[in-house]
Amino acid sequence: MALSNKAECVRVIIRCRPMSEQEVADGRVRVVEMDVKNAMVTVFKGSGGRDATKDFTYDAVYDWNSTQQQIYDETAFSIVESVMEGYNGTIFAYGQTGTGKTYTMVGPDKPPEVRGVIPRAFEHIFNDINVTTDKKFLVRASFLEIYNEEIRDLLSKNPKEKLELKDHTDHGVYVKDLSTFVVKDVSEMRQVMMAGQKNRSVGATLMNIESSRSHSIFTITIESFEVGPDGKSHIRAGKLNMVDLAGSERQSKTGSTGDTLKEATKINLSLSALGHVISALVDSKSPHGFVPYRDSKLTRLLQDSLGGNTKTVMIAQIGPADYNYDETLSTLRYAYRAKSIKNKPRINEDPKDAMIREFQEEIARLKAELESRGGAGGVVEKQVVVEKVVEKVVREGPSEDEIKRMQENLHLEREAIQKQFEDERHAIEQQKNLAEEERRRLMEELKSREEQEEEHKRAQEALLGKLKAMEAKMLQGTQVMQQALQQEQELKKAQIEIEERRKRESQLHRQREAEQEEKLLLVEKYNSQEEHISKLTNKLEKLWKKYKAASNEIEDLQQEFQQEREDMLESIRDLTKELKLKNVILTHFVPEEEYHRIEQRAQWDAEEDEWVISRLEFAGNNMRPKRPGSALGLPRPTSEQARLLAIAGTNPRYRYDNIIANDLDLPDRTTSDWADVQGQQVMPENIQAALDAALNDADDATGLPFTDFERSVYYSYTDDGGAVRNDRPPSAAGGSGSAKRSEKRRVVSGGSGSKRPGTASRKGRGMKEADPASGMLGFDPREDERAADDVKAFPKARGLVKA
Numbered sequence: 121m122a123l124s125n126k127a128e129c130v131r132v133i134i135r136c137r138p139m140s141e142q143e144v145a146d147g148r149v150r151v152v153e154m155d156v157k158n159a160m161v162t163v164f165k166g167s168g169g170r171d172a173t174k175d176f177t178y179d180a181v182y183d184w185n186s187t188q189q190q191i192y193d194e195t196a197f198s199i200v201e202s203v204m205e206g207y208n209g210t211i212f213a214y215g216q217t218g219t220g221k222t223y224t225m226v227g228p229d230k231p232p233e234v235r236g237v238i239p240r241a242f243e244h245i246f247n248d249i250n251v252t253t254d255k256k257f258l259v260r261a262s263f264l265e266i267y268n269e270e271i272r273d274l275l276s277k278n279p280k281e282k283l284e285l286k287d288h289t290d291h292g293v294y295v296k297d298l299s300t301f302v303v304k305d306v307s308e309m310r311q312v313m314m315a316g317q318k319n320r321s322v323g324a325t326l327m328n329i330e331s332s333r334s335h336s337i338f339t340i341t342i343e344s345f346e347v348g349p350d351g352k353s354h355i356r357a358g359k360l361n362m363v364d365l366a367g368s369e370r371q372s373k374t375g376s377t378g379d380t381l382k383e384a385t386k387i388n389l390s391l392s393a394l395g396h397v398i399s400a401l402v403d404s405k406s407p408h409g410f411v412p413y414r415d416s417k418l419t420r421l422l423q424d425s426l427g428g429n430t431k432t433v434m435i436a437q438i439g440p441a442d443y444n445y446d447e448t449l450s451t452l453r454y455a456y457r458a459k460s461i462k463n464k465p466r467i468n469e470d471p472k473d474a475m476i477r478e479f480q481e482e483i484a485r486l487k488a489e490l491e492s493r494g495g496a497g498g499v500v501e502k503q504v505v506v507e508k509v510v511e512k513v514v515r516e517g518p519s520e521d522e523i524k525r526m527q528e529n530l531h532l533e534r535e536a537i538q539k540q541f542e543d544e545r546h547a548i549e550q551q552k553n554l555a556e557e558e559r560r561r562l563m564e565e566l567k568s569r570e571e572q573e574e575e576h577k578r579a580q581e582a583l584l585g586k587l588k589a590m591e592a593k594m595l596q597g598t599q600v601m602q603q604a605l606q607q608e609q610e611l612k613k614a615q616i617e618i619e620e621r622r623k624r625e626s627q628l629h630r631q632r633e634a635e636q637e638e639k640l641l642l643v644e645k646y647n648s649q650e651e652h653i654s655k656l657t658n659k660l661e662k663l664w665k666k667y668k669a670a671s672n673e674i675e676d677l678q679q680e681f682q683q684e685r686e687d688m689l690e691s692i693r694d695l696t697k698e699l700k701l702k703n704v705i706l707t708h709f710v711p712e713e714e715y716h717r718i719e720q721r722a723q724w725d726a727e728e729d730e731w732v733i734s735r736l737e738f739a740g741n742n743m744r745p746k747r748p749g750s751a752l753g754l755p756r757p758t759s760e761q762a763r764l765l766a767i768a769g770t771n772p773r774y775r776y777d778n779i780i781a782n783d784l785d786l787p788d789r790t791t792s793d794w795a796d797v798q799g800q801q802v803m804p805e806n807i808q809a810a811l812d813a814a815l816n817d818a819d820d821a822t823g824l825p826f827t828d829f830e831r832s833v834y835y836s837y838t839d840d841g842g843a844v845r846n847d848r849p850p851s852a853a854g855g856s857g858s859a860k861r862s863e864k865r866r867v868v869s870g871g872s873g874s875k876r877p878g879t880a881s882r883k884g885r886g887m888k889e890a891d892p893a894s895g896m897l898g899f900d901p902r903e904d905e906r907a908a909d910d911v912k913a914f915p916k917a918r919g920l921v922k923a
């Protein structure tokens with residue numbers, strides 16, 4: 121269930137960084153003026169052209185003297201407070217490369233005064249938790265980046281792996297398999313942030329030596345549990361997204377080429393998509409309220425933050441220097457539009473997927489289990505002791521001292537019981553008049569009780585351990601945290617003051633706008649005709665000025681659009697150039713029929729925005745081994761490379777075991793199935809028959825025959841620009857004669873009837889015969905010298921070789 125609330129606008133603030141040392145050294149001029157009091161920014165064109173000024177008003181503006189503390193208190197504080205109450209909140213930094221987005225969001229680690237919004241939010245959240253005694257909290261964190269339109273988990277062991285974006289009917293857009301960590305204090309949270317920060321994709325551009333080449337989103341989910349006045353339990357879940365966007369920039373300025381060009385193109389595309397979303401949200405003429413969220417991963421992930429149920433703050437960063445005039449103006453316009461986006465924030469009450477509920481249920485289950493075990497053991501007194509300990513843990517969370525004390529108690533109890541058993545045993549032994557039979561019975565009874573007690577203890581310890589671990593993750597404040605309480609009160613006071621100041625500022629701003637409007641539209645009473653004319657002339661002049669300003673603005677906008685258009689055309693030209701290169705390669709080096717067959721199998725995956733071709737794992741480059749080059753002075757291949765070589769075609773048995781059998785679900789074979797012919801293991805006919813049948817099935821299933829590429833056909837390109845064709849990787853044994861033998865060869869070569877172990881042609885790539893026992897290839901440096909001759913001996917594919 122969610123509590124609905126009133127609509128509120130995205131809050132937009134502008135921050136201008138100081139001039140950098142480089143800018144000062146280059147004699148750059150400041151073209152930005154910040155009227156902090158009236159929340160207004162003015163930019164003027166060039167040092168001499170102060171008449172061509174533009175001004176914009178926002179919710180607040182911060183100049184080069186602003187501090188990190190000030191930004192946090194006046195911008196992020198209230199959002200974090202709302203998240204603690206169960207709202208969703210987003211703080212995102214937008215702006216040109218090198219204007220201080222990462223500085224504002226993360227900041228340097230030391231000294232603490234310059235820490236940015238994200239680390240300050242950690243302190244704030246845990247301070248709040250520590251002073252709240254009537255609620256329990258569960259805090260989780262995740263950290264992702266969007267790089268080249270791919271989502272990567274920055275907290276994963278494999279941060280380069282691409283994750284999928286999914287839509288859920290109840291929870292909206294989410295990232296499948298994203299790691300989330302339950303964190304219990306500020307230091308754990310900082311560790312999480314630092315671990316993720318290390319995995320971010322950064323690179324140097326002309327504008328910033330450490331430029332973020334990706335958009336990053338640090339998300340903190342705060343779930344709280346409390347028992348309401350109605351005696352019922354209530355769960356709330358707030359989500360805080362802290363977004364550091366990649367820099368918006370002109371390609372020409374960043375000097376990007378190759379991979380950086382690709383990055384820049386993707387960054388620009390996703391920021392344009394964000395711009396289109398903003399425009400659609402504020403443009404009442406947008407058809408049927410259509411908002412193009414699906415145009416990029418960034419806009420899909422930020423869907424709730426823009427026009428959704430989230431409280432959102434946009435921090436637009438600008439630089440002060442003259443050479444960034446265009447970008448500064450563009451950022452100011454972008455931010456100005458965002459001011460009008462309306463969101464409808466609401467508290468997330470009793471969400472279905474709350475993890476804290478699972479924690480509570482597990483604790484209750486463990487308690488019940490502990491109770492029932494205590495009863496069954498019959499040691500009621502001890503059960504009560506354990507119950508009390510558990511209660512204490514549940515109420516306060518275990519401190520180190522308590523854990524120690526609990527362990528000591530258990531130890532003491534165990535010693536006492538041990539002693540009691542010893543005494544009883546001694547007493548039985550001392551009873552001289554006892555019959556041997558009776559003594560044995562009593563001893564056995566004693567032993568059985570001892571064993572029961574032992575088992576009971578073990579179970580209690582296990583349960584306690586589990587309970588402690590869970591409770592350690594459930595956070596709750598205690599009365600003793602006076603200092604934190606005081607701090608919170610101070611913070612609250614500051615917040616109220618800030619809120620008042622903000623209100624005063626916006627009131628002033630509204631007044632100013634109303635006055636200006638009034639001045640223009642005011643119709644005064646005229647005493648005489650002359651006065652009337654002069655008033656009209658006055659009004660005309662004002663209107664004329666307004667008209668001129670509007671015309672200038674239109675001209676500027678047209679220029680800006682023209683510039684954007686040129687940038688896009690430049691991107692298109694670069695991309696077309698790349699495409700032409702790929703075309704030339706395809707046309708001249710890949711046989712046409714193979715190209716068409718592959719093309720036929722390719723399908724466009726709109727969701728993932730990429731082409732999908734089945735059985736890509738068999739494609740040449742995925743199976744082609746690196747050229748072993750000891751004779752050429754290159755390093756010898758590693759054992760992993762050698763294994764891949766073997767899988768790729770040297771040894772039919774390896775290929776069968778590692779690729780085909782797994783892939784096609786063929787029967788297992790025994791070693792005796794394999795014949796050893798001339799030192800090579802050869803696939804027996806029954807296996808080949810089963811394999812053929814499976815492969816035929818596969819053909820039927822797709823309705824398309826396997827292409828030669830899918831059967832690992834390779835083309836070796838010669839230095840004179842020609843190419844030779846080859847059924848197997850050119851570096852693997854037995855390759856040269858294969859094209860002659862069969863064009864329709866299955867993925868596994870050397871099959872039934874062929875009895876064709878690797879032959880000498882492979883030696884041309886500097887390899888020895890395969891070792892039949894291991895299935896691995898050996899490498900012989902002398903062989904490499906014969907490579908050129910053997911390449912010439914390859915059969916030449918029609919139309920591929922230059923005359």
Ligand SMILES: Nc1ncnc2c1ncn2[C@@H]1O[C@H](COP(=O)(O)OP(=O)(O)OP(=O)(O)O)[C@@H](O)[C@H]1O
Binds near residue numbers: 221224367437
């Ligand atoms: N308010 C500020 N006070 C002092 N130095 C700042 C401030 N803002 C930014 N800087 C400095 O400016 C440089 C660029 O900042 P930063 O890397 O945060 O920019 P960015 O906008 O994140 O860039 P990119 O988009 O390329 O990642 C850094 O050296 C940073 O320390």
